[in-house]
Amino acid sequence: MxxxxxxxxxxxxxxxxxxxxxxxxxxxxxxxxxxxxxxxxxxxxxxxxxxxxxxxxxxxxxxxxxxxxxxxxxxxxxxxxxxxxxxxxxxxxxxxxxxxxxxxxxxxxxxxxxxxxxxxxxxxxxxxxxxxxxxxxxxxxxxxxxxxxxxxxxxxxxxxxxxxxxxxxxxxxxxxxxxxxxxxxxDVTRWQYAKLLANLANATEAVSGVVDSEEARALRGRVRAEGEAVLAAAGIAYASQEEQKEARADKMRLVPLDDGPVRGGGSSWQSLSRGTGTIEADYLNGEIALLGRLHGVPTPLNDLLRRLANEFARERRAAGSMPVAELVRLADEAVAQALPISGASTP
Structure with missing residues (x-):
């Protein structure tokens, strides 16, 4: 072949x-x-x-x-x-x-x-x-x-x-x-939806950088929980975190490279770093937003991240240039302002 x-x-x-x-x-x-x-x-x-x-x-x-x-x-x-x-x-x-x-x-x-x-x-x-x-x-x-x-x-x-x-x-x-x-x-889609949940953090990394603070971890957890609620409402199965951990085991460890580009972040971060003008957030956070609207689950956090990531890409803003505290503030505002989806029941 x-x-x-x-x-x-x-x-x-x-x-x-x-x-x-x-x-x-x-x-x-x-x-x-x-x-x-x-x-x-x-x-x-x-x-x-x-x-x-x-x-x-x-x-x-x-x-x-x-x-x-x-x-x-x-x-x-x-x-x-x-x-x-x-x-x-x-x-x-x-x-x-x-x-x-x-x-x-x-x-x-x-x-x-x-x-x-x-x-x-x-x-x-x-x-x-x-x-x-x-x-x-x-x-x-x-x-x-x-x-x-x-x-x-x-x-x-x-x-x-x-x-x-x-x-x-x-x-x-x-x-x-x-x-x-x-x-x-x-059942390859079961693995892909599990990966999708992990990739919801790509936008937070792209706009605020690779931050391992308590508030950054908490925000990523909230974004993932929103995604899990949507997949549950849609009846979409995905591999559990335990199953994924077992599949990976110690087969793939990340090590520093002596040569070549430094890994500053994942795929969305790299798109901003290259100044491509586009980003994949519509198909990551946007997938959750789409399913949320189809199944009556508000998705204010993923909506916010999809919008911010696209703005960063369109305006060629630097990857990681929004302070995490500002992103958390915007997230809290988005949740506070979220309204139930018209014509649909919410959990």
């Missing part, structure tokens, strides 16, 4: 680099300065076992490849806000022997949240969800770091909306040979 990594940022770069290291055929897809750096200097992947440069075929879209191969596996690793554009571009791409990528090729959504695979299933016949536990950093064109050891990441995967098949097992075998653990599960 050949892996086409659509979006060679933190997750895509780490997955693509590790697959290439274990001898797999990999093409990476990027845009702008990152694309230029990858073409000129290669992908510099920094991990606890050292830094190395991978000279991989690099393209900016399907037209640069011509016909796709029947054994291609598409790995969608762009941020969710960029998914529609990527799906519209790659779906109609012709495959050797006839048909299109959307009709014939498997598509793995290796992204935060749960929305991209729903978007993909509107276009692609074979969609796979991936629950991504992969601490990686991309803030400099051409350079990706991944600080996990002995595993680089844990990637639960399965067919979307449910089930498993031989393709999932073949991909998992390749990932398992590439410094990942890749459990094939029939």
């Amino acid at each position: 050949r892996y086409i990594i659509i979006g060679a940022g933190a997750v895509g770069g780490a997955v693509g680099g590790r697959l290439a290291e274990s001898g797999h055929d990999v093409v990476i897809v990027a845009r702008g300065a990152h694309h230029d750096a990858l073409r000129e200097r290669g992908l510099r992947l920094v991990t606890p076992d050292g830094a190395r440069t991978h000279r991989l075929p690099t393209v900016d879209g399907p037209s640069a490849l011509g016909e796709l191969r029947p054994d291609d596996v598409l790995v969608l690793a762009v941020k969710t806000q960029d998914s529609v554009a990527a799906l519209e571009e790659w779906g109609p791409a012709p495959v050797a022997g006839g048909g299109t990528a959307a009709e014939r090729l498997p598509l793995l959504c290796a992204q935060n949240g749960v929305e991209s695979q729903r978007l993909a299933l509107r276009r692609f016949h074979r969609v796979y969800g991936v629950c991504v536990w992969l601490p990686a950093t991309f803030v400099e064109p051409g350079v990706v770091s991944a600080a996990g050891t002995p595993l680089t990441g844990i990637l639960h995967l399965g067919r979307f909306p449910h089930g498993t098949d031989d393709t999932a097992r073949a991909v998992a075998a390749d990932l398992s040979a590439s410094r990942f653990e890749a459990p094939v599960v029939p």
Whole structure:
């Protein structure tokens, strides 16, 4: 199989680099300065076992490849806000022997949240969800770091909306040979919703930085509790924290890296640091807000974080520049002003 990594940022770069290291055929897809750096200097992947440069075929879209191969596996690793554009571009791409990528090729959504695979299933016949536990950093064109050891990441995967098949097992075998653990599960969304709850803190980290104070921990707990109440009202199952802890065990420890970019924060923090102008909060905190409105549960904290994260991105404000005390004050105000959802009962 050949892996086409659509979006060679933190997750895509780490997955693509590790697959290439274990001898797999990999093409990476990027845009702008990152694309230029990858073409000129290669992908510099920094991990606890050292830094190395991978000279991989690099393209900016399907037209640069011509016909796709029947054994291609598409790995969608762009941020969710960029998914529609990527799906519209790659779906109609012709495959050797006839048909299109959307009709014939498997598509793995290796992204935060749960929305991209729903978007993909509107276009692609074979969609796979991936629950991504992969601490990686991309803030400099051409350079990706991944600080996990002995595993680089844990990637639960399965067919979307449910089930498993031989393709999932073949991909998992390749990932398992590439410094990942890749459990094939029939209920991948249960793991993704658990990860979504953890990712609700991304916006607090993005706007206020990585703060481990008592008030920051308390705010993150309140935001998560709001998310848990929404999932309960929606009847959505998710893996428990105990189950997640058992799955991770001591398989993936974060260690300081001697070289490469410093991990100042997660994916949303990195978006602000790169000044991309967009952020994934609509599909993390916004997913909770959406479900809350559908099921009659007020979500003032997640609404606030979604709005603030988008304002920071749109205005190119510095990551971590809002004091935690100010964020807590705004959160308290939002809760105090929250009104019951019209026409719906509240718990």
